[in-house]
Amino acid sequence: MRTKKSLQLTALMLGAVSAGLLGVQGAWALWGVHAPSGAGTVRAADFRVELNGTPMDVGGVALQQEAALTPTTPLHASVHVANATDAGAPFTVEVVMGAASVGGTSSQVLADHLTVESAVAPSSGECAGADFGESASTHIAKGDAATFCLRVSLPDDAPATLQALSAGITLPLTATQLPLGP
């Protein structure tokens, strides 16, 4: 009985020693070296376009026009668009003011007679002298700004039934980064 236990113990020790030797054999001691790059952190710029000083991604900008619109007196309004990005490289955006939609009026007749046009303000800044069309666009470089003008008008033969009516006018404004080469 004692002999059997001794044999079992011996076999166990032999197995353990063999496994240990095999394990050590697989763990090569090899050279290795590491060098840090010190490359720092890359940060992306902010894509910030402001409408009258407010970031355009926050929401639209409301232009209140209290003056009365008549067939002979169009109304003008303007919005200041600034490219306020903090990009490291040159960063120019194309800003487009699209076609207007008229809503919020109790009379479809008013909507049918209203003409809404847009333009980029001339260098004088006077919207009255702008070249109006159905839409307008311009390129604005980093740190620069432009003024878009709106003109709302009625035809000369607008019916008198349009008097004292009001309407809400919405214009989409989009800003898109322009690809720049080196």
Next chain:
Amino acid sequence: MNKMFKGAALTGLGVALLLGGGGTLAVWNAAAETDAGQIVAGDLNLEADAGVWTSDLAGGAIDIEDYLVVPGETLTFTQPLSITLEGNQLAADFTVTGTSAANGFASGTVDVTTTLNGQPVGDGLRLTESAKASSAVTTFAFDADGRESVNAEYDFSKVGYALDQVVPGTN
């Protein structure tokens, strides 16, 4: 018991005789010295000098601490390396360490690749000889839609290079 004692005594006597006789054997022997020379260990080392970031849009070197990247731009980090591999059977794998998909940029908006002397590093580049005037180039290409990754950050501070010897004879 008596028989056992006698047997043991006779055996001891025989062994003593054998030992006595063995001491009188005359055997040849010779010795000579050999000049095996010296064994000199090789060297494996990797040293990195200060790198420089450049921008394809800014048109030159930039200070990455103050620079803000925009979509469509590619930043390049060029770093001089000195690689020492001295040893007749020495080979090592060059790898880039510390890069992580966990960064502040939206998935798929950034493509980071590294080359060593013009060869893509990928998962590892096998080297077999020294290259004292090496250059590791990491490009950071940024592309995004809408307002993706605005104000995002990609931390390269833990990025480095490793040179690990491979077991001789392995491919």
